[in-house]
Amino acid sequence: MTLFFDCALISIYAPLIGFLTTYFLRSHKNVACFVSNFFMGCALLSSFLLAFHFESAYSVYSFNLFDWIYIGRFSIKWDIRLDILSLIMILVINVISFLVHIYSIEYMKHDENQGKFLAQLSFFTMTMLVLVSSSNLVQLFFGWEGVGLASFLLIGFWSYKDSANLASIKAFVMNRIGDAGFIIALALIYDRFRIFDFSSLQTLLTFSHLQVSSLHNYTDINIVCVGIIIAVMAKSVQIGLHTWLSDAMEGPTPVSALLHAATMVTAGVFLLIRLNYLFIDASGIQTFLTWLGMLTSIFAGLIATRQNDIKKIIAFSTCSQLGLMVSACGLGAYQTALYHLVIHAFFKALLFLSAGSVIHSMSGDQDIRNMGGLWKKIPYTHAMMLIGVLSIIGTPFITSGYYSKEELLKAFYLSKHSYLFFAFFLSIALTTIYNVRMLYSVFYGESRTFGKVAAHIHEPSLFMIVPMMILAFLSLVLGKATHSFFTTGSLWGYSISYFKEQSHSKIFVYALLSKILVAIVIGSYVYLSKNPNLFESMKKHSMVLKLKNILENQFYVDKLYQTIFIKPLVNLSFWFANHCDKSIDWWGPELTTRISEGLGHKNSKLETRKIGAYLCGLLVVFCMLVLSYFLLMNNFTSKG
Structure with a gap:
């Protein structure tokens, strides 16, 4: 048990030591690179040892580190909770973070603040590890806020760019809305149950659900669920609170890879899975969650079809895939949501790192309209991105994405919402469209790169290629290797209270139809690309032009928020400045000054000398x- 505890401690808190050490050594770039990667390597190795010594899916370990908050009878301990859910997340986070750290050695080598960047990257990793290993809601909230702080620092890392500063502030402010929902949920949970511990809360609510339904007030539970959903909407970029995500692409590409694959945006889905027992009797809330996720998936997919920034295309694909995970949680298929979260983490990290390689070779240009024909010049990067695209669209049998999306298909087919199944097909079609468009525009067709940029195009060093190759390998084999693990309820122990069993009847036909749909979409895009006259005539149609403007402006959500919230608040602040502030000044400091001056003048007359x-x-x-x-x-x- 001592070895097990040591492995748990190192796998979670080694990045913290790496952060502190790297930050103090940040001026020595080579030393900082070695130190940060060394401690991330220690965390990764320890997490593998942790998994090897983990006894069974029913095992739940809790290690108390210290008493954190102690007020009278109320106490909160800082613990490490290890169950099958937290173990999977620790493995995913450490694997991807270690690969991103290695990748950053080459990608950020020309940045004078590389040491600082790697320190903040380690801090980002540590806060997410604290979040997933928390034993109570307050500790999880601490990690939740830490992830938000780390993302703020990393999105605005290039602080000399105004766009990066604004993007970091926007992400920070939007996530405070989610925090408000989380705090409301925390307050109600404590008011009703006087506990924050996950094990106690799960036991109480599961017992209440099975035997004594009058034990808790379902109205309170519904309000708690709404607060949790608001938190999830902000963190996992669901429709309405998604607007910060595309702007977050102002940060360095390794940040985007880590943020979208293993930290930050996956925190919301993890929270839903961890607190699944709260939603058992909240059927109306579950229905809302289901449609919220599916609408987000389609909404983000539509926007992605008209983006030209390679990183923004991948960012909106993240938003779309997260929508599918949230929708699956709404159906009670938490194990399917987690399965897709894990598979998505690897192919999404691969897509971002491949995009980073393209941007690196293009001297920083991110516009896919300036690319084309790059497969001959950067064949390794082309192969890596091809595998990532094939995985995200769910190419049958050869990619991991196929297996997780097949499970999603089963969940939506077996749901009581008939339209949901067809909405999922629309999401699949959109995913295929924008990914094939991106791949074709970057690597195929005629080259649109000239001059010094064209002469500079080259493959990156092994520090960037090797992490991409490892992610590509996992994107091909992980889905098949872990399929039985994620689809067997008996393997999940006490981590997920409400396990939705999947039936295989009639699924094969619909799975086949989804792949035929993907093939039709790809064939149509290739055909239109080979017939530019037909393509151009379609693009000039008035309805197409209107739709194009709507999608390029992301459904005008940002402009709507500017009109409804920002401008009225700015006008109100100016009104207060011109009226209330002046009145306060007149009756406060100015009046006091005048009275003092008057008394002083009267007193001065008493001086007769x-x-x-x-x-x-x-x-x-x-x-x-x-x-x-x-x-x-x-x-x-x-x-x-």
Whole structure:
């Protein structure tokens, strides 16, 4: 058990030591690179040892590190909770973070603040590890806020760019809306149950659901669920609170890979899975969650079809895939959501790192309209991105994405929402469209790169290629290797209370139809690309132009928020500045100043500059004081 505890401690807190050490050594780039990667390697190795010594899916370990908050009878401990859910997340986070750290050695080598960047990357990793290993809601909230702080620092890492500063502030502010929902949920949970511990809360609510339904007030539970959903909407970029995601692409590409694959945006889905027992009896909330996720998936997919920034295309694909995970959680298929979260983490990291390689070779240009024909010049990067695209669209049997999407297909087919199944097909079609468009525009067709940029195009070093190759390998084999593990309810122990079993009847036909749909979409895109006249005539149609403007402006959500919230608040602040502030100044500091000046002026008239007058006044005051003293003493004596 000592070895097990040591492995748990190192796998979670080694990045913290790496962060502190790297930050103090940040001016020495080579040393900082070695130190940060060394501690991430220690965390990765320890997490593998942890998995090897993990006894069974029913095992739940809790290690108390110290008493964190202690007020009277109320206490919160800082623990490490290890169950099958947290173990899987620790493995995913450490694998991807280690590969991103290695990748950053080459990608950020020309940045003078590389040491600082790697330190913040380690801090980002540590906060997410704290979040997934928490034993109670307050500790999880601490990690939740830490992830938000780390993302703020990394999105705005290139602080000399105004766009990066604004993007980091936007992400920070939007996530505070989610935090408000989380805090409301925390307050209600404590008010109702007086506990924050996951094990106690799960036992209480599961027992209540099975035997004593009157134990808790379902209205309170529904409000708690709404608060949790608001938190998830902000963190996992669901429709309405998604607007910060595309702007977050202002940060360095390794940040985007880590943020979209293993940290930050996956935190919301993890929270839903961890607190699945809260939603058992909240059927209306579950229905809302289901459609929220599916609408987000289609909404983000539509926007992605008209983006030209390679990183923004992949960012909106993240938003779309997260929508599918949230929708699966709404159906109670938490194990399917987690399965897709894990598979998505690897192919999404691969897509971002491949995009980073393209941007690196293009001297920083991210516009896919300036690319084309790159497969001949950067064949390794082309192969890596091809595998990532094939995985995200769910190419049958050869990619991991196929297996997780097949499970999603089963979940939506077996749901009571008939339209949901067809909405999933639309999401699949959109995913295929924007990914094939991106791949074709970057690597195929005629080259649109000229001059010095064209001459500079080259493959990156092994520090960037090797992490991509490892992710590509996992994107091909992990789905098949872990399929039985994620689809067998008996393997999940106590981590997921409400396990939705999947039936295989009639699924094969629909799975086949989904692949035929993907093939039709790809064939149509290739055909239109080979017939530019037909393609151009379609693009000039009035309805197509209107739709194009709507999608390029992301359904005008940002402009809507500017009109409804930002401009009225700015106008209100100006009104307060021009009216209330002036009134406060007049009745406050200015009035005090005038009174002081007036009294000073009156007092100044008493200055006659005659010594005799001053002595006479002093004598009068002295006599009055003596007289008052004798009168008081006489009064006390008579009473005695």
